[in-house]
Amino acid sequence: MIRIYNTLTRKKEDFVTLEPNIVKMYVCGVTVYNDAHVGHAMSALVFDVIRRYLEYRGYNVKHVMNYTDVDDKIINRANALGEDPLALSQRYIADYNKNLSDLNVLPATSNPQVSKTMPLIIEFIQGLIRKEAAYAAPNGDVYFSVTSEEDYGKLSGRKIEDMQAGARIEVEEAKVHPMDFALWKAAKPGEIFWESPWGKGRPGWHIECSAMNLAELGEQIDIHGGGNDLIFPHHENEIAQSEAYTGKEFSRYWIHNGMLQIGGEKMSKSLGNIVSIQDFLAKRDADVMRMLVLSGSYRAPLIFTDETQDAAEKSLDRLRAALRAGRADLGGLSLEAASALTSQAEAAKQSFIEAMDDDFNSPLALAALYEIVKGINTARDGGANAAQLQPAQTILRELTDVLGLRLAEKTGSSADEARVLALIEERNQARKDKQWARSDQLRDQLKEMGVTIEDGKGGTTWRWG
RNA sequence: GGCGUCGUGGCCAAGUGGUAAGGCAAGGGUCUGCAAAACCCUCACCACGGGUUCAAAUCCCGUCGACGCCUCCA
Incomplete structure (x- = not known):
């Protein structure tokens, strides 16, 4: 049984879907007016892992992520660049x-816009007005009545009375209650607009997600996700x-990731303290970002420093190394030792599943993976051949x-x-002749070419990196 | 001021009542011509002060501190 921490109840709850084996999941995407940064990447990765895990556990996941392509910031940016706002957002999409x-x-x-x-x-807003949950103001705006x-x-977890509406921004005169929020905004001169029963204008920020949810997934969904900075006011609204x-x-489970x-x-x-995804990927492998996300709870803040990135890179090296094929030509482990390795990996797989079932506890799940890694390494050191390592490696890869x-x-x-092979051959000869200086010089030369040399029991191996 | 999350070794981070997972780093060792990789060993009493309990990092109260939200924000 999968358990998920639900922001709505502030408790971990058993995950029970509306329909058997189907998960309807809506995740708030980005407002497309600028380069996305690694914080956005964190959120995308968190929900990607959740989606992958749910699929692994047999669910058919309907994963909707929207693009906000109509918004003040987009309009401002487009005006500044003298570009059509929709063209601009399409570019960033x-x-x-x-x-x-x-x-x-x-x-x-699906990726609705x-x-x-x-x-x-517009139909949604009309419905809200009919139900007297919203009202059209004389200025052409439509507000939701909180x-x-x-x-x-x-x-x-807020009460309307407790909130300091207008503490930092002026409250629109037209609002009946200061916390009321805009469903429809009347267009200012020169702005992009759509025709509506309330005149020319465009939707407020929150209504789009309600409408797209309805369009894509129906009236009720299983999971609604996003960054925890969206809890209020966006998701509340x-x-x-x-x-x-x-x-x-509306949604059974609300999942929110912590901030990077x-x-x-x-x-x-x-x-303004931004590292764009593109800049990150110019320096580090995509796996590094994912490993950073996995190494902590998705709900907690993610500490993004050179040190944590380096550590993530090392951890990845360890996983990568464990997956390298064994040598076919070795004598091999005893039958008992080989089957012990396989059952150890199977046990670790169960630990992995238990960890992930518990609110996607990826740090604990990773620990299970490192158990497999250690088992593989020990077996390899003990002379295991390729066929003996393979069952555990298959599980690890899975x-x-x-x-x-x-x-x-x-x-x-x-x-x-x-050229690499030639240099290695030359070095092997030098080593046979005990010409250590020459041998080390060749190793340095290979290092400069980006080649790592390892002299194992069965001979020298090499790889890029 | 209000709401919320949280404070675990040098760094990152699990654990939420029975005497502290894991990764990185560091030190020692095995292996190696030397390395590298791997393996083994060492390295914390859990912000602070009270309280509950046979037993608390884990529950309660208080203090201090951090971060997020209350305004566009993943």
Whole structure:
């Protein structure tokens, strides 16, 4: 039984889907007006791992991730660049899709966009007005009335009275209650707009997700996810809108990932302390980002430093090394030892599943993987041949696949390969002749070419990296 | 001011009532011509102060501190 921490109840709960074996999961994507950063990557990776694990456990996951392509920031940026806002957002959507694919994030089953959901959004707002959960203001805006929902604030644990509306921004005059939020915003001169019953305008931020949810997954969903900075007001408002509209419980489980931290602060566009995904990938392998995410709880802040990145890289080396094929020509382990390795790996697989079942406890799951690694290494040291290592390696590979780790070996140019082999041959001769200085010199030369040499019992092996 | 999360070894990080997983780093050792890799060993009483309990990192109260949200934000 999978258990999931539900933000709504602040408890771990048994995961029971609305329909057997089907998971409807909606994850808030990004507003596309700028390069995405590693904080966005964290969120995408968290939900990618969750999705992969649920699929591994036999669920058919309908994974929806939206793109907010109509928004103030997009309009501002587009105006600054003299570009059409939709063209601009389309460009960043393409960039982000590239980022995700580089990060080995599985494509969502669908990626709705606000600009393509307009009729349903308008219909949704009309429905809310009919139910008296929303009202059109004289200025052309439409607001959601927070006091119309008795349990408004249930997700974030706030009471309307406690909130300091307008503490930092001015409250719109047209609002009946200061916490009311915009469903529809009247267009200002020169802004992109859509026709609506309330005149020219565009949707507010929150309504789009309620509408796209309805369009893609229906009235009720199993999992709604996103960064924990979205709990309030975004997700709170989504719940209010959707439940007011359908009269049904919106999402069963609310999952929120912690924020990526750099220099003790959240990484965010507004703070300007950003490392873009593209810049990260120019320096580090995509697996490093994923390993960083996996090495801590998805709900906790992720400490992003050179040191944690280095550590992640080393851990990956360890996994990669364990997966390297054994030598076919070795005498081999005893039958007992070989079967002990296999059963150890099978036991570790059970530990892995137990860990992941418990609210996707990836750090604990990784520990199970390292048990397999140690078993493989010990067996290899003990003379195990390729066939004896393979069952454990197959299990290890299966589980690292579940986590979405690629663990690809580094590669060099094939043109250099002949030269590498020649140098190794020369070095082997030097070693036979006990010409250690020459041998070490050749090893240094290979190192400079990006080749690592290891002199094992059965001979010298080499690899890129 | 309100709401929430949290404070575990040099770093990252599990564990939420029965005497502290794992990874990285560090030190020692085995192996090696030397290395590298691997393996073995060593390295914490869990922010602080009270309390509950036979027993607490784990529950309760308080203090201090960090971070997030209350405004666009993954």
